[in-house]
Amino acid sequence: MLVPDDLRYSDTHEWIKVEGDIGTVGISDHAQSELGDIVFIELPSSSVITERQARVATVESVKAASDIYSPASGEVFETNAELETNPGLVNFDPYGAGWLFKLKLTKPEELQQLRDSKGYEALIAK
């Protein structure tokens, strides 16, 4: 399973890439693999304000729907429109073309509570 070093990870298997006060969010390679073929994604509307650990999106395989929790607080300002027609991008490229949404971070100090790649590898190795 790929676990890139430049991302932070939540215990619920979301990743966030931080650039200045902007966070890009997706789900981990481990998460997409556990879910299987992703066939539908419900993204938040732009301008939604979310808290850390609040449910913001839903990713669905043929078998089940899984809630996606925001790894940080902030305001959603962009979502990945490609996923509407091609949700399988999350399977093929979970850390790239399969990103879910971008946030303007309001509490950057929260990022300390997320795992680094080593910590996340330990979590999924359990």
Next chain:
Amino acid sequence: MAGAADENMSKRTPLFHEHSKLGAKMIEFGGWQMPVLYTSIVEEHRAVRKSAGVFDISHMGQLELEGAGAEQALNNILTNNVASLREGEGQYTFMLNENGGVIDDLIVYRRQQSRYLLVVNAAKMDEDIAWIRSHLGGGIAFSNQSLRYGAVALQGPRASEIMRRFDRAIATELPARNCVIEVASGDLSLTIARTGYTGEDGFEIFFPAQFATELWTRLLIAGKELGLCPAGLGARDTLRMEVCYPLNGADLSTQRTPFEAGLGIFVDLTKTNFLGRSALLAQRKSGLRQRLVAVKGAERCPPLRAHYPVFDNGKQIGELTSGTLSPTLGRSIGLGYVDVEFAVPGKEIEIEIRGRKYPATVEKKPLYKRAC
């Protein structure tokens, strides 16, 4: 994400090690550790529609009845008419409680004049056995062969071609639809039925557990060039939903009769007596309140799931019992019970998903029909 299976409590089929070797993802189902997928539910589903898939169905229960009074006993316990079966024929049927509710749906095969095989759902097997025992007269040998036997389902348009490649010697003996034969193939003794749960042509093959690995391996080799792949419970579920075959515990329950499920053709009310008959007659007289319908979401509708409420003009008219996103149709589909006045193909309805209502329509069953 879904919780991990409690793997310590559940049984392993004789093909467990084959599934491990193939890297299957395992789940607990009906008390068994079963493969939910090997590579991808969608790919396995498509393989079955296009070529063929092979499923481990060893979890299903195999019950045998033998004796002069077996026909009469089964006709009392089951809704369909066993007397209409000739040797080597099978039929889909129900086992009902006194209220007409479905204990289980199953296939009964008449293997010989007075010898029957019942193939029942894994999760209901203990209940089935207790029910049969309590309604069986004397002089009938009743045995549970489930642990002695393994079973696989070979399903798909190329299934019979794969059987011919599997063993040319049995090619001419392959059973007709809903029929069953017993054959030897090399060292293997096989019971082959032409039945399935996918809406495609195919076979369900029963065999003594010690032959499991050899049969599985030989089948995969026989079908390799034709696109055969192992398929798990995930694809089995999406395939059966497209053809609107009910799943007991989801679309069928002791709270629903075969009439409500739209499966009255498997009930023979001309039989003078069987368990649940008087309740069914009463229901036929009073009329149905709800019926099981197939539904299809409009474009962009999220995958449908069991328990989503169904609405008409803001009023709840029912609830889904199964659902998915159909890999073949590319649309959200489901099965559910709605009030009879809305159980009409073409009727526009709404389905509530995560607090939002999405347009959908009631559809004619099945949602998918194979090209003949």
